[in-house]
Amino acid sequence: MTDQATERAQRLATLPFESSGPTSVRSVGGFVSAVREIFGQKELLDLLIRRELKSRYKDSSLGFVWSLIRPLTMLLIYYVFIGQVLGAARGVPDFAIFVYAGLTLWGLYSEIVTAGTSSIITNAGLIKKVYLPREIFPLASVGSALFNFAIQMGILLLATIALGQFPLSWDLLYVPVAVIIVIIYGTALALLLSALNVYLRDVQYLVEVAILLFFWASPIVYSWSFVVNATVQRGASWLGELYLLNPISISMIAFDRGIWKAGSEQRVIEGNVIPAQPWPEHMDIRLVITAIVGLVFVVIAQRIFARLQGNFAQEI
Amino acid sequence: MSSPAPESTPVVVRASDVSKRFVIRKDKSLKERVVNFGRSNKHKDDFWALRDVSLEISAGSTVGLVGANGSGKSTLLKVIGGIIQPDTGIVQRRGRLAALLELGAGFHPDLTGRENVFLNGAILGLSRKQTEQYFDSIVEFSEIGDFIDTQVKFYSSGMYVRLAFAIAVHVDPDLLLVDEVLAVGDEPFQEKCMAKIREFQKEGRTIVFVSHSSAQIEDLCDRVVVLSHGEAIFDGGTVDGLEALRESFGR
Numbered sequence: 335m336t337d338q339a340t341e342r343a344q345r346l347a348t349l350p351f352e353s354s355g356p357t358s359v360r361s362v363g364g365f366v367s368a369v370r371e372i373f374g375q376k377e378l379l380d381l382l383i384r385r386e387l388k389s390r391y392k393d394s395s396l397g398f399v400w401s402l403i404r405p406l407t408m409l410l411i412y413y414v415f416i417g418q419v420l421g422a423a424r425g426v427p428d429f430a431i432f433v434y435a436g437l438t439l440w441g442l443y444s445e446i447v448t449a450g451t452s453s454i455i456t457n458a459g460l461i462k463k464v465y466l467p468r469e470i471f472p473l474a475s476v477g478s479a480l481f482n483f484a485i486q487m488g489i490l491l492l493a494t495i496a497l498g499q500f501p502l503s504w505d506l507l508y509v510p511v512a513v514i515i516v517i518i519y520g521t522a523l524a525l526l527l528s529a530l531n532v533y534l535r536d537v538q539y540l541v542e543v544a545i546l547l548f549f550w551a552s553p554i555v556y557s558w559s560f561v562v563n564a565t566v567q568r569g570a571s572w573l574g575e576l577y578l579l580n581p582i583s584i585s586m587i588a589f590d591r592g593i594w595k596a597g598s599e600q601r602v603i604e605g606n607v608i609p610a611q612p613w614p615e616h617m618d619i620r621l622v623i624t625a626i627v628g629l630v631f632v633v634i635a636q637r638i639f640a641r642l643q644g645n646f647a648q649e650i
Numbered sequence: 651m652s653s654p655a656p657e658s659t660p661v662v663v664r665a666s667d668v669s670k671r672f673v674i675r676k677d678k679s680l681k682e683r684v685v686n687f688g689r690s691n692k693h694k695d696d697f698w699a700l701r702d703v704s705l706e707i708s709a710g711s712t713v714g715l716v717g718a719n720g721s722g723k724s725t726l727l728k729v730i731g732g733i734i735q736p737d738t739g740i741v742q743r744r745g746r747l748a749a750l751l752e753l754g755a756g757f758h759p760d761l762t763g764r765e766n767v768f769l770n771g772a773i774l775g776l777s778r779k780q781t782e783q784y785f786d787s788i789v790e791f792s793e794i795g796d797f798i799d800t801q802v803k804f805y806s807s808g809m810y811v812r813l814a815f816a817i818a819v820h821v822d823p824d825l826l827l828v829d830e831v832l833a834v835g836d837e838p839f840q841e842k843c844m845a846k847i848r849e850f851q852k853e854g855r856t857i858v859f860v861s862h863s864s865a866q867i868e869d870l871c872d873r874v875v876v877l878s879h880g881e882a883i884f885d886g887g888t889v890d891g892l893e894a895l896r897e898s899f900g901r
């Protein structure tokens with residue numbers, strides 16, 4: 335045996351064994367070690383995020399500009415048709431900021447969920463050949479969605495400054511809270527759905543439809559006061575409560591409260607007095623509870639993911 | 651016991667009673683599942699691709715894994731590599747692993763060769779700096795030249811394997827799993843790979859080698875494991891192993 339070989343053997347003898355076998359779903363310890371494993375692969379995560387961003391527009395000549403054209407087109411559509419033609423802007427001050435804020439946060443959520451759902455399938459080439467903590471793929475989708483979100487958030491802030499509506503108040507703190515809640519729920523769903531999608535490809539299409547549907551279940555193109563009018567004043571306040579149980583709705587309201595200055599003020603549009611938005615009661619507590627429930631959901635989703643990922647390589 | 655002193659040849663892979671069952675569902679979509687709901691068991695075929703395989707591989711050895719088509723060789727390699735989980739049994743492993751499984755490494759088709767080198771480096775646990783150090787010799791070994799900046803989806807299968815092999819042997823693995831990938835390389839490249847594998851043997855690295863070429867097995871391996879219908883029916887010397895392989899074909 336050569337010296338090099340002996341040296342290697344000696345080193346190997348000191349290493350602990352890593353073992354793989356059937357995983358148990360119930361151990362929370364499994365969650366902790368999975369998190370640790372993923373943190374050990376930060377470099378890889380970083381690379382995968384960049385890959386996702388790069389390959390998305392790789393063969394297009396406008397490249398990243400496309401990631402701006404889409405939301406701006408949506409803004410235009412909602413601003414013109416919902417705002418002006420259907421008249422929603424008459425009840426919502428600074429409608430453009432309001433809609434763009436909604437679209438920005440919604441864009442983050444829907445991108446995390448849709449890209450996350452298909453993330454395992456799109457990375458089949460890697461999954462079939464190498465061992466990795468597979469959570470990394472949905473997480474890379476979260477990362478690239480966050481990157482796009484950051485750009486749009488930048489535009490949003492610039493717009494508020496340009497229009498003289500920069501929301502300089504403590505309410506601005508609602509913005510990061512809302513974003514964090516959206517990330518929590520988006521991540522949980524991305525983990526869960528990406529794993530299910532391997533076994534049942536219909537999940538992907540189901541998600542697309544659900545995203546279309548849920549767009550209208552959050553105050554994005556209509557304001558929270560509209561919901562209050564439609565429920566409380568008709569004696570169906572439980573419906574409003576139900577609405578707030580949707581984590582994205584409550585985050586959306588918090589986001590608006592933070593970034594959309596006009597929402598917290600009384601404004602006059604075309605002679606009509608628009609009162610400040612009737613922000614929900616106990617909003618802070620609601621947000622805290624929503625976040626905690628979301629974290630539990632993440633742990634559960636990861637455990638299910640861990641259980642299902644054992645057979646990924648053979649199913650895709 | 652007359653086993654060699656543990657510090658000279660530590661065990662690198664230990665598989666105990668590993669079984670793997672595949673369930674083949676013929677219905678993937680929701681519609682088909684709903685339609686076949688009541689009869690879903692009829693629509694499942696399952697069989698054991700691996701049955702109670704136990705195996706210990708000690709550092710520095712080169713194990714040839716042989717068997718007829720469909721006997722479970724690739725499945726066993728994937729289980730050892732942690733890419734699929736066994737249904738029962740446990741696989742323990744230590745040291746850095748590089749795997750070349752069935753046509754190619756884990757490449758991302760949309761990325762260029764260069765980007766894939768860094769991706770694979772990161773997967774194998776190298777930092778960006780370390781990969782940068784190895785980069786030039788990887789490209790040189792693979793001989794793919796300027797194609798390194800082409801997306802790998804435009805590579806020929808030989809080029810693909812060249813790059814994959816070059817990466818796998820440059821990341822300083824302790825354990826190398828090779829599944830038939832060399833067959834698509836041209837002759838000079840196969841020679842080069844063989845030479846590299848011999849060098850690896852001298853450096854005390856462990857190699858598990860799947861091949862249908864008895865000549866290559868005889869040439870490289872010091873131990874042969876024969877699989878037949880998911881069971882390890884032989885484990886021992888190369889010559890006897892190849893004999894057992896020939897006998898197993900009839901079954």
Ligand SMILES: Nc1ncnc2c1ncn2[C@@H]1O[C@H](COP(=O)(O)OP(=O)(O)OP(=O)(O)O)[C@@H](O)[C@H]1O
Pocket residue numbers: 647648649672673674699717718719720721722723724725726
């Ligand atoms: N993902 C999968 N789903 C279902 N069955 C599978 C899957 N992968 C492999 N099998 C089955 O398991 C058995 C063993 O396959 P495996 O690929 O391990 O054979 P092999 O020994 O590598 O054969 P070959 O010499 O042709 O490469 C085969 O019958 C194959 O059909």
Ligand SMILES: [Mg+2]
Pocket residue numbers: 723724725752829
């Ligand atoms: Mg095979």
